[in-house]
Amino acid sequence: MKNATLPPLTFLREPGAAPDPAGLAEVQDIVRACMQCGTCTASCPNAHAMDLTPRRMWRMLLFGLFEEVFQSRTFWLCSACYTCTLRCPRGLPLTAAMAALKRLAAAGDDAANRKKALFYQEFMRNVEKNGRVQETGLMFHYFLAMRDPLLPLEYTPLGLKLLRKGKLHFGGGGQRGALAPLFGKVREMEARP
Amino acid sequence: MKYAYYPGCSLETSAMEYDVSCRRSLERLGAELADIPGWTCCGASAVEPVSRLLTFALPARNLALAERETAGLDLLVPCSACYLNHLRVGRECAADRALPGRINEALSVEGLHYAGKTRVRHLLDVLSADVGAEAVAAAVRRPLEGLTVAPYYGCQALRPYPLFDDPEHPRSMTPLIEALGATVLPWDLGGHCCGASLMATKKEAALVSVAAILAGAEGADAIVTVCPMCQMNLEAYQREALKAGGHGNPVSVLYLTQLLGLAFGLSEESVLLHKNLAVTGALTDKLRACAAAEA
Structure with a gap:
């Protein structure tokens, strides 16, 4: 059940590198026209759990306060509901900016951030291997990667419910390995300077 | 009424009741579904935090298969995350002129080509606009x-x-x-x-x-x-x-x-x-x- 033979799923850069300057410049470009109206913050269903409001974070990015931004949990709390993107009076794709920050943080050298990216990384590792995502295997590998013995307990009631309903499936579906060539090619393309 | 059908990964496992009830109720409404052979995961909401190119290449692979295998049919998608991922490919390609070339370079590894000919439809769109x-x-x-x-x-x-x-x-x-x-x-x-x-x-x-x-x-x-x-x-x-x-x-x-x-x-x-x-x-x-x- 180990995935040791697969290369790391950090597509951006070598693990351990500082956030990619070109990537940071791209996110800055996305929010360059922000006029600090705060519609994004007022619209965000998860703002209550964030340490920086989205409005404040965009400004900090433009000021180059990258370290502060990457130490915040704000962008990890984006659930991609697209309400801010829909309502932004400047028409800025703010949900895409949140995802770009997740990518940059995952490729940076901060261990806490790399851990927060593990769910997405394990998800895509599962897709690469199985062609179609196998939810049961995904959660299993996610728990292993998180190395937190208490985490699986939080999801045990759900696991038991799904088991009773015949919804837990181990093993691959019919497309195992089908995405290996595409993943390989994308990895090669994104590694180009 | 005939559609290409992309159920997505969840509908094969934890959401099998969505897949089955979707197929059976659409049949009652006279809508015919054609499965796309060899479809794969669209990346759901996990792909964008991992790779920007893969965000478009994964759903584009399915769209390329649909263009080849179920040409001319709209793609009906019951899962909202799958729907958005597939829909976004065409939208982003229209905004970023370099993107179609990059997507097709990635897909060339399997001899596939994405031309953007398939209209992506959410199940709810089909039910309210086409069926009524x-x-x-x-x-x-x-x-x-x-x-x-x-x-x-x-x-x-x-x-x-x-x-x-x-x-x-x-x-x-x-x-x-x-x-x-x-x-x-x-x-x-x-x-x-x-x-x-x-x-x-x-x-x-x-x-x-x-x-x-x-x-x-x-x-x-x-x-x-x-x-x-x-x-x-x-x-x-x-x-x-x-x-x-x-x-x-x-x-x-x-x-x-x-x-x-x-x-x-x-x-x-x-x-x-x-x-x-x-x-x-x-x-x-x-x-x-x-x-x-x-x-």
Whole structure:
């Protein structure tokens, strides 16, 4: 059940590198026209759990306060509901900016951030291997990667419910390995300077 | 009416009742579905935080297969995350002129080509625009009289591309539910995020959203959904969310297509109602009363 033979799923850069300057410049470009109206913050269903409001974070990015931004949990709390993107009076794709920050943080050298990216990384590792995502295997590998013995307990009631309903499936579906060539090619393309 | 059909990974496993009820209720409505051979995962909401190119290449692979295998058909997608991922490829290619070339360079490894010819449609779009409430009403064998339903739209069927509904005040389900003989609960949480994959990464935050939605659905016999992620968050974490939120009552959560199927006279087994994680006794009593009235 180990995935040791697969290369790391950090597509951006070598693990351990500082956030990619070109990537940071791209996110800055996305929010360059922000006029600090705060519609994004007022619209965000998860703002209550964030340490920086989205409005404040965009400004900090433009000021180059990258370290502060990457130490915040704000962008990890984006659930991609697209309400801010829909309502932004400047028409800025703010949900895409949140995802770009997740990518940059995952490729940076901060261990806490790399851990927060593990769910997405394990998800895509599962897709690469199985062609179609196998939810049961995904959660299993996610728990292993998180190395937190208490985490699986939080999801045990759900696991038991799904088991009773015949919804837990181990093993691959019919497309195992089908995405290996595409993943390989994308990895090669994104590694180009 | 014929469509290429992309069920997506969840509908093969944890959301099998969505897949089965979707196929069976669409059959009753005279819509034909053609499966795309060899389809693969679209990356769901996990791909964008990992790779920008893969965000487009994964759904483009399915679209390229659809262009080759089911040419000329619209692609019907019941899962909102899959819908948005496939829809976004064409939208982003129109905005970023370098993107189609990069996507096709990636797809060339399998000899596939994406030309952007397939129109991507959410199931709800097809039901409300192509099928229509009148045809739905004509297929009803067992009116759901006395049932109050809260339509839950979620996020990605509505936003960021408002193609078939008002993304701030969605209402495309209202005529469909009324066509079944049921009553629509007036509420304003139909487009409020359920937390999506935060349920795996930041559970406390997602539970707040689920609790708010459940509290807003007070008075409904059932919430109906059009997305396996919304369905899972609202049904599987219901007890935890009610505890965290401090108020609200257990409520049944069904896929819209299960409700359609039941009104069309399909049995509870036939729409796999036994696979749902939140079905109250009060709902099954009402459903059985509707069935008895028909007989």
